[in-house]
Every structure is written in structure tokens, then in C-alpha cells.
Amino acid sequence: MCIDLKSFYASVECADRGLDPFVTNLVVADPDRSANTICLAITPAMKALGVRNRCRVRDIPEGIDYMVAVPRMRRYMEASGQIVAAYLKLVSAEDVHVYSIDECFIDAAPYLRLYRTDARTFARKLMDAAFRVTGVTATAGIGENMFQAKVALDICAKHAPDGIGQLDAESFKREVWFHRPITDIWGIGPGVARRLAKHGAYDLAGVCATNPKVLHREFGKNAEYLIDHAWGLEACTVSQARMYRPRGHSLSNGQVLMRDYAPAEAETLLREMVLSSALELVEKGLCAQVVSVWAGYSASNFPHQSWEKFGPCGGAAAGAGGSAKLPKPTNDVGVLTDAVLSMFRARVAPGIAIRRLTVAFGDLVGTNEVQPTLFDDDRAEQKAAAVSRAMVDVRRRFGANALMKATSLKEEANGMERNNQVGGHRA
Structure with a gap:
């Protein structure tokens, strides 16, 4: 089963206000941001x-006429935890x-x-458990594997009177094979859809009818997943998904800016972002071997082109950046900052x-x-590591804003504000 909490953030806000989300017009958005902010x-x-x-x-x-609710990410995390705890009273x-x-x-x-x-009665039992603890309505998808369950949720449940979609091998062919747009199918985005369209495949039935050799030339190893999913097959189990650990590890930090920033102002934000991520590396006992930076350009740079062309991020689909391998794995704030700023200045157009x-x-x-090298300055590295550990200890005890770089006091800086947010939104 795949269970989803319907309009989760908005439903939590309605439940906390004693309102019915099915008759109440409510938007979860930050009113202090511009009208361009995403709901x-x-x-x-x-x-x-x-x-x-x-x-x-x-x-x-x-x-x-609608109400605006300020995002409360910690409250949503709390509600999600309560719902999962309710599930765990019924399943291991x-x-x-x-x-x-909002989905599991x-x-x-x-x-x-x-x-x-x-299966349907048990799905209803789980959905009712979620509603009892939080007042949030859930929908469910049932299938013979994880992929079928997810597709049943995304495509079938929304049209079912009881909010439950169910698929098996035969009903998958009837109800999903010819569904369009194909981007409604889990795992198929606009890019994959465009590449399939080149070969005349606009739905899963079209994928099944396409020569597998053609798909392998187009998608490589990923063609296997695409072909399996087109037939409603999925080898991965819930247990395997839980135990999955990626072979490669990375740490990223990104933000959409509330106004246009000049490159010099953006460097202030990059310094803050590197500091935050570098201290997270120190706290986790990790070092980075590769650094990457990306700057998305504002649509105001292209006044004669349609705003929509630049996607949902305020015109930040066009941009520049790159990656570079470091001479030695490190979590040193100074080394990482120099590497990021050097790449930013080399790749991003001035002005x-x-x-x-x-x-x-x-x-x-x-x-x-x-591994140490003959060219290491052990004393300098030990001093830098001690400073980083001290910063982690202070921030862990007194909060992230208790110890910041002086650049965070500059007008364009926003690190102190972001330290009070969860996932880039108000906590």
C-alpha cells in the first residue's frame, strides 16, 4: 500500500483551526514574501x-476569498510523526x-x-488511524508491488469515492496503459517524456510497443526500469527500500532568493552556505572530495522572453556553475569557501x-x-579543525545564530534568518 495525506500542510492548518479543508479556502504561504512566492x-x-x-x-x-496560513514546518513534522506512530500500532x-x-x-x-x-478494508483502517490522531484525510493506493501501489494512488485514488485506488496486473493494463500525460506516472518527468516522444511513445502502452533495443540506446541501463514499469512490474520490496543506502554520498544546500542579487552580493550568501554545510560535515565526521556550485539567473536578465520559460523557480532555470575535485578531502571552512568562490567567479557572468x-x-x-600527504601543514590543519569543532559545540548548545561570521551582518546576508527556518520555510 502507498498512503498519502491529502493536501497535508493545508489540512493540518485546517485541522488545527477546526475547519474542514474540503469547504475552506486556505493557502499555506509566507505573506511576508512577494506575490511570486510559491504556495x-x-x-x-x-x-x-x-x-x-x-x-x-x-x-x-x-x-x-481565501485564508493565508504561515508555514509551520515543525508542526507538520510533528503531525507526520504522530501519523506514522498510529500506523505502527497496526504494522511493524x-x-x-x-x-x-506525507507519504509512506x-x-x-x-x-x-x-x-x-x-486489502481495501485494511487501507481504510490505516486511513482512519491517521484521521483520528490529526484530523487529516488520507488516500491510499493498493497494488501487487510498490510501483503499482504508487500509480494506484496517483492516478486511480483521486477518482475513487472512498479515496482508495487498487491495481493488479490486468487492471493496470486497462486503467494505466493508455493514461496521458505520461508524466503523471511515478518516475517519468518531462525530460524522459520528451525522449520517449521522439520514438512515438506517449503512454505506457507506447513504451511496451517500442523496440527494447531502441529504449536501451536512448536510456542505457535505466531502460530496464522503464520497461518493467510499463508492464506494471517492480522488483524492489518495501524491506529493500528501507535498507537502501546510496553508494555515493553528498551534501547540498540551496535557496531561492527573494530578490535579484548581484554576483558580489551572492558571494556573501555563498560564504554563509559553505559555513553551514562545512560545519555539518564536521559534526558528522565527514570530508568532501568534490565541490559544486550553481547560480540560477533571474528572468529580469531576459526581458523579452516569457517568464514561464524559466520554470517554477522565479526565472532560475538558466544559469551557470560547475564541479571541481579538491586536492585532498577536507571539511575546512576556509578551503571549501575558497574553492566555491573561485569556481563561482570563474563560471558566473559578471553583472x-x-x-x-x-x-x-x-x-x-x-x-x-x-590519508596525510608530505605537503600537509599539520599544525594549521589541527588548529582549523579545533576551531570548527568549537563552532559546532557552541552552535549545538546555544543555537546556530550564537556564532556566525561577521559577513552575516551585511545587509544582503540571510544566514541568521535561514537558521531559524526548517527546509527554507518558517519553522
């Missing part, structure tokens, strides 16, 4: 009026894979025998307005795995 969630009542989920505040049609933790804050997979087969029930920044550290290894 994190809208209630089903607003969706019924034709308002798109994850739209911008300025895109809400005039004439619709080993059979639950939390996919996101459950291997339900053993419990149908245990509770002497059928251009910036609306998005991302810094990433990749190929992470444990600090105890780093």
Missing part, C-alpha cells in the same frame, strides 16, 4: 475551484518505508491474514542578476579515512 499547499476546496497546487500567490484568480516498523513527510509505503500482505481482512544558489559537497568520506 506550499492549498486545500481541496481551492483545487475544486481550479487553482493549481504549488502555484504562486499571484496566480490565484481574483475573486476567490520493518514493513513501513517512509517515502516523504506499507507491506500489507502479512497483516491481511493477521487481521483476517481484505548578471541571480535568483537561485546551490552549493554541494560530494564524494564524502570519513575524516578517519583521509
